[in-house]
Amino acid sequence: MAGAVQFRPLNGDFGVEALGVDASAPLDESTADALRTAFERHRVLVLRGQRLPPAAHVAFSRHFGELEIHVLDEYHKAEYPEIFELSNIGRDGMPNAVHPDLGTLFWHTDASWQAAPALATLLYAEQVPRDGGHTLFADMIGAYEAFGEAERERFRGLAVVHDLHVSRQKAGYAGMTPAQRGKRPPVVQPLVRIHPPTGRKALFLGSHGQAIRGMDELAGRGLIERIMSHAVEPRFVYEHVWRPGDLVMWDNRATMHRATEYDTATEPRVVRRTVIRGETVVPG
Numbered sequence: 001m002a003g004a005v006q007f008r009p010l011n012g013d014f015g016v017e018a019l020g021v022d023a024s025a026p027l028d029e030s031t032a033d034a035l036r037t038a039f040e041r042h043r044v045l046v047l048r049g050q051r052l053p054p055a056a057h058v059a060f061s062r063h064f065g066e067l068e069i070h071v072l073d074e075y076h077k078a079e080y081p082e083i084f085e086l087s088n089i090g091r092d093g094m095p096n097a098v099h100p101d102l103g104t105l106f107w108h109t110d111a112s113w114q115a116a117p118a119l120a121t122l123l124y125a126e127q128v129p130r131d132g133g134h135t136l137f138a139d140m141i142g143a144y145e146a147f148g149e150a151e152r153e154r155f156r157g158l159a160v161v162h163d164l165h166v167s168r169q170k171a172g173y174a175g176m177t178p179a180q181r182g183k184r185p186p187v188v189q190p191l192v193r194i195h196p197p198t199g200r201k202a203l204f205l206g207s208h209g210q211a212i213r214g215m216d217e218l219a220g221r222g223l224i225e226r227i228m229s230h231a232v233e234p235r236f237v238y239e240h241v242w243r244p245g246d247l248v249m250w251d252n253r254a255t256m257h258r259a260t261e262y263d264t265a266t267e268p269r270v271v272r273r274t275v276i277r278g279e280t281v282v283p284g
């Protein structure tokens with residue numbers, strides 16, 4: 001029922017909520033088109049009140065492109081390799097005090113460490129904590145456009161080295177195994193990219209971005225930190241406070257995101273995601 005979809009803005013032109021869509025039911029093409037258009041225009045798309053078992057999650061996601069399977073095998077659900085689950089529920093069914101991915105607490109763009117980074121991520125909340133475990137989204141188009149012309153021009157000439165191995169270590173993990181590292185060596189991405197559906201320019205950064213190519217290490221890191229601090233100013237950020245049944249889809253070509261902490265010892269949090277395969281980045 002295409003005419004039934006309505007949209008409600010979340011933070012100016014950044015983020016939109018779609019009302020009247022059941023993501024678990026087959027979608028007709030005009031509804032799918034309306035959702036794709038809203039997603040491309042607003043970068044974050046929220047659907048609340050869903051019941052989305054893994055098979056329906058995968059089927060809905062396919063309306064937006066081809067799905068990706070993550071390089072870190074430990075996160076897959078056996079029956080649905082396209083689903084990546086983050087859960088703090090132990091074998092006894094209770095919260096186990098272990099955060100499932102500390103890397104999510106840092107501002108990042110999903111899979112920016114791949115030559116062809118993730119286009120979009122669709123995250124569905126099965127269980128959410130009473131407090132914390134929110135997701136913050138930063139608008140990398142708005143942040144880019146707010147810089148002065150001289151800085152924008154300078155940024156357009158720069159390239160950033162992205163490396164999952166280093167960002168995993170920064171989050172307190174051992175890094176990847178040699179086999180995983182062999183599959184995913186560091187990649188170089190432009191600091192400014194074109195957002196293909198709109199032609200607008202977006203900053204492309206996040207915790208996987210380690211250095212600026214050809215720049216002294218400290219100076220490069222300083223510049224990355226300065227740009228990221230600017231991009232996460234409250235005026236560019238939408239904070240999603242999760243309810244069970246929320247499905248949030250974001251455009252990794254034009255956003256960064258991070259999760260906020262929660263009490264992993266007492267509060268269950270179970271979320272599942274799919275990732276839409278992206279293309280090689282076009283410099284802006």
Ligand SMILES: [Fe+2]
Nearest residue numbers: 104108109110
């Ligand atoms: Fe993420």
